[in-house]
Amino acid sequence: MLYLDSSALVKKYLTEPGSHAVAARLTGSEVAFTSALSYAEIHAVLARKLREGGLDESDLRDAKDRFHSDWVHSLRILELDTRTLGALQDLVLRYPLKGADAVHVSSALWLRDYGRLPGIAFWAADKSLLRVASDCGLSITNPETA
Numbered sequence: 001m002l003y004l005d006s007s008a009l010v011k012k013y014l015t016e017p018g019s020h021a022v023a024a025r026l027t028g029s030e031v032a033f034t035s036a037l038s039y040a041e042i043h044a045v046l047a048r049k050l051r052e053g054g055l056d057e058s059d060l061r062d063a064k065d066r067f068h069s070d071w072v073h074s075l076r077i078l079e080l081d082t083r084t085l086g087a088l089q090d091l092v093l094r095y096p097l098k099g100a101d102a103v104h105v106s107s108a109l110w111l112r113d114y115g116r117l118p119g120i121a122f123w124a125a126d127k128s129l130l131r132v133a134s135d136c137g138l139s140i141t142n143p144e145t146a
Helices: 006-012 019-025 037-052 057-073 088-094 099-113 127-135
Strands: 002-004 032-035 075-078 121-123 139-141
Touching (some): 006 019, 006 037, 006 057, 032 037, 037 057, 057 075, 075 099, 088 099, 127 139
Parallel strands (some): 002 032, 002 121, 121 139
16 A cells, blocks of 8 residues: 655656656555645646646646546545644644645555554655655655666
């Protein structure tokens, strides 16, 4: 089982370093979790790629269709609530995290501690975020180096 922040999850919909590792891990019966926040983050990245010329309209439609299908059918979405955000206040005091990154680490910690998934793997492509997740006792993977 794994938790993907949006920097890792977006690699399933774009061709970039780490895309093959994410696609390989998400095939089959792997259970993948992400925060509801990823919905906004993935759409923002796709729109930015379109504006910057990294995607054309057809590629954008395809990426959005595949993301929507995964969102509805295969990803396990963790809502933003007092349970999944329980560790956030302490995380931002202890580490120089951006709000979205704190949401992802807090959500993964909730899965590990209260969802009773001690073996959950935390996937992200942000090295500083991975250092924080590791310091919090999460098993980490950077898909760009996997």
